[in-house]
Amino acid sequence: MPSRLTVQEHPGDQLCEPSPISYLTKTAAEAGLIWENWDDLFVVYQPSSAETHVFNETTGSILECLGESALSADELKNQTEAALGVSQSELDDTDFAFALQRLEELGLIERLDDPSAAQ
Amino acid sequence: MIVGDLSRREFGTRLAGDGLRLQFGPFNLCIRSNLDSFASLAHRLYTPYPLLDEETLSDFHVEIRSPRGLHRWFRRQACFGVDGQTPFAPYTVEHAFPALEWGINWCVATRSHHLLMLHSGTVERNGQAILFPASPGDGKSTLCTALAHSGWRLLSDEFGLVRPEDGMLLPLPRLIPLKNESIEVIRRFRPEATIGPSFLDTRKGTVAHVRPPLESIRRAQEPARPRWLIFPRWVAGAPFALEAMPKSQAFLMVASNAFNYDVLDETAFRLVSEIVRSCDCYSLVYSDLNEAIPALDELCNTMAG
Numbered sequence: 530m531p532s533r534l535t536v537q538e539h540p541g542d543q544l545c546e547p548s549p550i551s552y553l554t555k556t557a558a559e560a561g562l563i564w565e566n567w568d569d570l571f572v573v574y575q576p577s578s579a580e581t582h583v584f585n586e587t588t589g590s591i592l593e594c595l596g597e598s599a600l601s602a603d604e605l606k607n608q609t610e611a612a613l614g615v616s617q618s619e620l621d622d623t624d625f626a627f628a629l630q631r632l633e634e635l636g637l638i639e640r641l642d643d644p645s646a647a648q
Numbered sequence: 649m650i651v652g653d654l655s656r657r658e659f660g661t662r663l664a665g666d667g668l669r670l671q672f673g674p675f676n677l678c679i680r681s682n683l684d685s686f687a688s689l690a691h692r693l694y695t696p697y698p699l700l701d702e703e704t705l706s707d708f709h710v711e712i713r714s715p716r717g718l719h720r721w722f723r724r725q726a727c728f729g730v731d732g733q734t735p736f737a738p739y740t741v742e743h744a745f746p747a748l749e750w751g752i753n754w755c756v757a758t759r760s761h762h763l764l765m766l767h768s769g770t771v772e773r774n775g776q777a778i779l780f781p782a783s784p785g786d787g788k789s790t791l792c793t794a795l796a797h798s799g800w801r802l803l804s805d806e807f808g809l810v811r812p813e814d815g816m817l818l819p820l821p822r823l824i825p826l827k828n829e830s831i832e833v834i835r836r837f838r839p840e841a842t843i844g845p846s847f848l849d850t851r852k853g854t855v856a857h858v859r860p861p862l863e864s865i866r867r868a869q870e871p872a873r874p875r876w877l878i879f880p881r882w883v884a885g886a887p888f889a890l891e892a893m894p895k896s897q898a899f900l901m902v903a904s905n906a907f908n909y910d911v912l913d914e915t916a917f918r919l920v921s922e923i924v925r926s927c928d929c930y931s932l933v934y935s936d937l938n939e940a941i942p943a944l945d946e947l948c949n950t951m952a953g
Contacts, residue, residue, distance in 0.1 A: 533910050534903055563914070565921050567895035574917040579910075581903065581917055583896065 533580045552641040553629065554599040559592060559637045575635065582635065586613060587620065588628040592637065599641055602629070652695040660687040667709065669700040673820035673868045674763075674809065675756065678706035679748070682713045683726060686744040693823055693844050693857060696865045708755045712748040714741070730755055746847050746855050749823060753806060756820070757907045763818065764919045765907035766808030769880075770817055771800040773948055776875035777817050779808050779927070781905040787882030787934070790830040793858050794937045795944065797838040802864040803872060807907075812915050815922050816871035821864040823857040831856045837937050876947070877902065877927040880934065888939040890932050890947070898929035 558577040565572040571589035573582045584592075587609065594600075594608040610620045632638040651659065651670070662668040663686075667678040681687060700706075711729040715738055726744035727734050728751040735754070739747040757765060769780035769788035778795075782788040789805040796802035803809075803819040811818055826834055826843075831854065834841055842859040877898050878890075902920050903909050909916045928951070934940040 534900070536900070563917065565899070565925075567899065567924070568897075570894075570896040572896060572899050572921070574914060576914055579913045583900065 533578075534583075535580060536583045551602040552599045552643070553595065553602060553605055553638050554641055555592070555595045556636055556639050558635075559595075562592075562637070564589075575637070577636065580635075585628075587624055588631065591625075591628055591632065595638065649699045650695065651691065651697050651699060653699070654691075656688070656691050659691045660684065663687050663690070666702065667706075667711075669702060669704055669706060670694065671698040671700050671868075672752070672822050673804075674818050675707045675760075675820070676700055676704055677752065678709045680709075680711040680713065681744070681748070683741065683744050685741070686712055686726070686748065689745050689844060690748075693842070693859050696859070696862050698868075708752070708759070710748065710751055710755065712744045712751070743847055743850050745844070746825065746850055746852075746857070749825060749857065752822070756807060760809075761908050761911050762812075764810040764812060764909075764912055764916055766810065766902060767806070767905040767907060768808035768902075769805045770803035770808050770819075770872075771795045772803055772817075772819075772872035773800045775872060776948070776951075777803060777872040778876040778878055778944070778948075779817070779874055779902075779923070780878055780880050781808070781902050782880050783905070785882075787830070787880055789824050789826060790833060790882065790937070791880050791934075791940065793824050793826065793830075793834050793841070794837055794941055796824075796860055796864055797834075797841055798941050798945070801867060801872075802860045808874075810874075810919050810923070811871065812912075812919060815874070815919055815926075817874055818871050819864070819868045821860045821868050823859055825852075825855050825857050827855055828853045833937065834858060874923045874927050875951070877924065877929045878932050878944075879930070880932045882935065883933055884935055886933050886935045888934050888936065888943060890930050890943055893929040893931045895924050895929055898927075899924045 561576045563574040569586050571584040573584055590609045590612040594605060594612055606625055610617055663681045667680045670677050709731050712726050715725050715727050724741040725738040726741045726747055727738045728736050728747050766781055769792035771778050771792055780788040780791060792802055792805040802821045803817055805824040807820050809818040809820055831846060844857040846854050846856045848854050879901055899920060
């Protein structure tokens with residue numbers, strides 16, 4: 530597999546602790562993403578890193594739900610659940626935290642102390 | 649003018665002199681050799697390939713020759729060279745022909761980044777192409793050889809060359825190096841196929857080269873549009889199975905089988921996406937060409953109809 534092709538794995542037993550700072554926003558890198566949506570997966574090209582990612586529905590929906598303004602983690606989870614068509618609190622906390630962690634590692638979202646500082 | 653228009657003597661003189669200029673699909677090559685055994689076989693197997701005049705610029709200057717210096721007196725060896733460099737250890741002189749053929753493929757795979765290069769067999773019929781992306785040993789060369797001798801046009805048994813400007817597939821109908829059991833499989837399946845001698849104990853086992861049908865070589869400048877992505881796997885004794893594959897999985901398998909996906913970055917992503925979007929995607933498991941070829945014919949006829 531090319532080194533710049535990354536596939537999202539299930540968190541499994543990994544512990545994904547939510548950060549105490551809870552406002553999230555998209556980064557400038559997110560704006561340049563090129564999306565393809567097949568089956569229940571998103572294949573996404575990130576020009577800023579020249580990487581191709583494969584996101585599951587949860588991760589793709591998180592990015593779609595993050596608009597121009599910052600959201601708290603709880604608000605984002607609620608909106609993601611609505612976008613996925615599942616009821617409140619049905620989205621597993623570990624899966625959600627894992628998706629956020631991955632998006633942060635890729636430089637596509639960032640956490641803010643002050644939500645008014647969002648781009 | 650084609651190689652067959654040259655006498656064996658003139659062919660050998662060009663190889664040993666300024667070089668023989670040949671056209672293989674989108675690539676112009678200048679080939680040199682001072683090995684008589686190589687010249688004899690090349691004259692026979694390259695017969696229908698177009699010759700270029702001496703003024704034509706060559707993409708690669710390749711050679712297969714005995715080593716220079718004292719070495720040549722101790723061992724009978726053949727060295728592959730490209731543009732004055734010798735990237736590989738010498739081969740035994742008996743393996744000079746497959747060494748040059750591999751060397752040319754290596755040049756294409758490492759130096760043709762103006763194209764997206766998928767590791768894939770490719771055949772065409774009625775203007776629509778099947779791509780067979782696969783790893784070595786999955787049977788794509790055997791399948792391509794069988795299809796090329798069953799009414800399909802061979803584009804390549806090894807490369808899916810995608811032109812970035814329009815996503816069309818460029819033909820590269822070079823000799824097909826069959827390995828080990830595949831040689832006998834094709835001899836039985838199409839006894840009329842032109843197959844060169846078997847080279848024993850090469851770095852890839854026993855190898856014999858099949859010359860593509862003349863029609864494929866004559867139409868080497870006609871691109872084709874991708875229509876099907878079929879991921880083949882030869883499994884001894886397995887029942888035939890052709891099953892739809894999710895496009896997300898197809899994308900990953902095509903991208904991870906490409907020679908230069910990482911090099912072309914966004915261009916590669918857009919091209920692979922377009923291919924996956926426009927193709928029907930299948931996985932194929934086969935053990936018997938007499939089952940596989942009619943099934944692929946039927947797939948093509950159904951979709952065309």
